[in-house]
Amino acid sequence: MNTPVKQHLIDPEICIRCYTCEMTCPIGAIQHDDNNVVVDAEACNFCMDCIPVCPTGSIDEWRVVATPYTLEEQFAFEELPAQEDLADGGGAENLEALDEAMAALLVEAHSGAGGKSRAPQSAAKPSVNLYNLGKPVTAKVQGNYRLTDDPDHDVRHIILDFGGHPMPVLEGQSIGILPPGQDAEGKPHLPRLYSVSSPRDGERPGYNNVSLTVKREAQGLCSNYVCDLKPGDEVRVTGPFGSTFLLPDDPEARLLMVCTGTGSAPMRAFTMRRQRTLGGKSGGMTLFFGARTPESLPYFGPLKKIPQGLLEQHLVYSRGPGVKEYVQDRMRAEEDRVAELIADPKTHIYICGLRGMEEGVEKALTNIAESIGQQWTALRDAMRDEGRYHVETY
DSSP, X not given: OOXXXXXXXXXXXXOOOOOHHHHHOXXXXXXXXXXXXXXXXXXXXXXXXXXXXXXXXXXXXXXXXXXXXXXXXXXXXXXXXXXXXXXXXXXXXXXXXXXXXXXXXXXXXXXXXXOOOOOXXXXXXXXXXXXXXXXXXXXXXXXXXXXXOOTTOOEEEEEEEOTTSOOOOOTTOEEEEEOSSBOTTSOBOOOEEEEBXXXXXXXXXXXXXXXXXEEOOTTOHHHHHHHTOOTTOEEEEEEEEOSSSOOOOOTTOEEEEEXXXXXXXXXXXXXXXXXXXXXXXXXXXXXXXXESSGGGSTTHHHHTTSOXXXXXXXXXXXXXXXXXXXXXXXXXXXXXXXXXXXTXXXXXXXXXXXXXXHXXXXXXHHHHHHHTTOOHHHHHXXXXXXXXXXXXXX
């Protein structure tokens, strides 16, 4: 048996094909084809630069192997292979090498990575990568509606009609939009990922349509393209992507949702799904939603129409008149409520928004957990292992 080596892999079921890891890798060890994003075992030097930028944890996968999987094998993966049993037929020297490789793998691979995300146990099985770069699907724009009154924050509600093409997307999944044109190297632009903001039966039930929440960015190639779309325009779409940031189907599950800006998209999908299927019979949802002002908060009007018994809302603003707050400030102000939620084994936590928000939310949860005699990192990791802790930041 060859001396075992560790290999860095990417989980194709969880990966949302945002290509952030590929753009971050300083040595070009990560690449993609129409189907998958993979790591070249001959090039990878385990620098770990790609680990913290991945929004889903799909990058944090490792195997100890006798012979590394080739790029061709990885491109064909639909799911990750199981860890090989390398002990059979190996002498004491190889077994010792295996033990050392496994120990190094566990220490190095998860240093600061936060562990692998898991789907809720009761969540529906998602479809992943039904449409890829080589074979995207064409959708027609049904509607484009502005959600905000702030001239500096143009956020749009985009409705896409897939006609006769199936798009079996679940709440919490994303789809990719392919902007037209080519990059500076003459290559087609990569898709930009957007979380779906409609439930699984569509923005309008039974009409095979999907909605997105998109903020126009000043220099955003795809965001400007999408925000300028008109009804009747056609767009090329890839996906669906993501298999962990999903809604539990257990009606008794409680949801603690923390978001900012367009991070509200999956939270809207969760809320609409429960409104349609459970009504007031759900375990309940609590939302901490941050924006600069009420005028820049997407879905401000519709949120006010949701019964408080279904969705307990904490809308917080960091600019304008009055008290200036961030979501972590309101969470601390509602310490007793949050503490009661995180102590409940039926609670699922979802955090979505700009990457900068995660640190503040983590600190708030650390303080709140300590108030009930819990260590947050241990509680968080246990919740993640149980499929009850989910983060997607960008």
